[in-house]
Amino acid sequence: MAATIRDIASACNVSLSTVSRALNEQAGVSEETRVLVQETAARLGYLPNVAAQRLRRRGSDLIGIFIKGPMNPFFQELLERFEHRLRAEGFVVSIVRIWHNEDEVAITQATLASTRYAGAIMLGGWFNVGAEGLAQVSVPTVFCTTYSVAGADLDKYSTVVIDDRQAMRDLVTHLRGLGHERIAYLGCDDDDLSVGSFRESAFQEALQASGVPLVQDLCAGERFEEDPYSFSYGYRFAQKLASHAPTAVVAVSDVVALGAVRGLTDLGLRVPEDVSVAGIDGILVTEFTVPRLTTVVQPAEELVSETWDLLRSLMSGGEHRHVIVPGVLSARESTGPVAS
Structure with a gap:
């Protein structure tokens, strides 16, 4: 069975994202670690992902959308709008569904390390990533409909939410x-x-x-x-x-x-x-x-537009921002005067 980046990470006692950076000749890895990872990969007989190589040769056009709470109809609506928008602009969309009792940090790290992504969108209302987990996300990322990353400085991540x-x-x-x-x-x-x-x-x-x-x-x-x-x-x-x-x-x-x-x-x-x-x-x-x-x-369309505009800015070297858009009260039949 062919070796995986998990095998390399375990053998070198480093994270999956570090292995990915070292194998892809990206910044953020010391020369000593880069040599260790590459030599370990050769020793274990690691074969890089062909699709990932193709993306690296021409520059990645792959956007990952990670959904926490994939059964929520509202997130399904946002996902459909994201897919239409990104595909219309020539990007490939990869969808990763994360259930409420799964470790979103581990899943995100493993997914982002498996191929080269241009950017990522975290879609959902319950991403308990934390500052340490955020540091392991190696691509420009925007959190859509979720607020904060516990312990992280506001200038280290981006969000788009309603008020x-x-x-x-x-x-x-x-x-x-x-x-x-x-x-x-x-x-x-x-x-x-x-x-x-x-x-x-x-x-x-x-x-x-x-x-x-x-x-x-x-x-x-x-x-x-x-x-x-x-x-x-x-x-x-x-x-x-x-x-x-x-x-x-x-x-x-x-x-x-x-x-x-x-x-x-x-x-x-x-x-x-x-x-x-x-x-x-x-x-x-x-x-x-x-x-x-x-x-x-x-406002689904506004959330999608703001998120995509912000992610494109980050992918071009822009700074992190936090965008708040207004919601609209729709008073209907399920609320009425208090019973006398």
Whole structure:
């Protein structure tokens, strides 16, 4: 069996990205390490990837899109738009799907090291990469719809997101205008260090700014076996929250909100007569559910355009930036006046 770059990395006690740089004559590797890696590759009988060689000869036109939470309909919409946009400009798109319980750092490193990418897009709401993991990403990268890299300086990475603070202010203002005070946040567990925790903080800020005291039982995260951005997670969490008698629920995403609607309905509660429910994303199906879901619509085309423009800039040597675009509140049938 032919040796792989993993075998070389293990034999040299270096990372996959270091092996990739050394074999591809890229910067960022000492001469001593480069010689060690290349000699080890020859000794192990390593055969480089033919497709990767072809890309290196003519300059890479390969863009990797890494999706954390690939079943989310909103990410599927963004993916379709990215594919159309990038292919129209002559780029090849490689799609890597990462499930909620998988190690995105290891998967990303291994994928980027296996061939030469021109750039990468991290698409999804729960990329817990961290500063150390970020340092191992060897190509220009933009995080789309995810906020922060824990421990990393802002000038070390780029993001494109909606204004979640304003989104939460809009949702809370809408519900307060309908007379609601016992408003619950249906979010993610404590492992989510990105969008879930940011939206929870934004929700709490908006609630307190509206003059409503924070009730901890109505905004405590939960840990279930399910993917924390799934329909089933929303279903189970809403059924547990129901015992605390909220009159309204704001969910971290539309998918979670729709799961919550079903969970509340199965308990005999009516939406919105007994409990109002709202989400964030604006996925297409929310226009056809019964009731139609109140949501903050993320501008998909603008997110894609800003992300691609930023990635092209980074690929040309530009500086890291953080772009925030506005969402739009769409008040529909799933929210109504508080029950008297």
